[in-house]
Amino acid sequence: MRLTVLGGCGAxxxxxxxCSGYLVEHEGYRLLVxxxxxxxxxxxxxxxxxxxxAVLVSHGHPDHCADLNPLLRARALGERPPAALPVYAPPGALDAVLALDRAGMLAGSFRLGEIADGEVGPFALRTFDLPHFLPNAGLRLSAGGSTLAYTGDTGPSGNLLDLAGAADVYLAEATYPEKVPEEDAAYLSSALQxxxxxxxxxxxxxxxxHLWPGQADEPALAAARAEFSGNVSVARAGLVLDF
Structure with missing residues (x-):
């Protein structure tokens, strides 16, 4: 399994x-998260x-799904439009972004489904309800004996341990280094957490x-390393992990 980070900037x-964007590949199958x-x-x-x-969307905030629109345009308006792209998201999460173009412009370019446990190409997918301002699905993808766990955006939750359990890579929202402001504490996380x-x-x-725009990496890395002794990095465009 290969993870390529396209971006990891929050907001x-x-x-x-x-902003958040991840290409996950296995055996030639390309999954955009x-x-x-x-x-x-x-x-x-x-x-x-x-x-x-295929495309998986954790939740409907535009910093996690806005570029679905130009992706579908690039497919639908090209010289040889490919088959409909399977897109999976929480119910209603993509209503706004799919309404950006006139009715019918992207017809046939995608097939929308509800994100749920099951299989997506070679990947076994488990989903976890995690607390955020909108319905948010944590995603656990497994293939070839490897596992990637991704939080989307989330506040504290007991489901995080099930999501992350023994994963090879845990891709975790960490908007703040150590302390989340009180008004957001139920819906966002820190690197320390x-x-x-x-x-x-x-x-x-x-x-x-999902580090806050303009935030340096080091405070987040230091906070995470205070709790976790393993390998820690920040999701910046161009980071590639094979596992």
């Missing part, structure tokens, strides 16, 4: 960056739009994502 893309703001240009540096096999979950769950590697 909006800072200069030269992209969370096509947030500015991720499509990063994706197109790696693979043509028509070569994406991500490190604690990684340690308890026995993951192989922790990758921090």
């Amino acid at each position: 909006w893309p800072a200069a030269g960056t992209a 969370d096509p947030g703001y500015a991720t499509l240009p990063k994706l197109l540096e790696i693979v043509p739009a028509e070569r994406i096999d 991500a490190g604690a979950v990684a340690a308890q769950a026995g993951v192989g590697r922790l990758v921090l994502t």
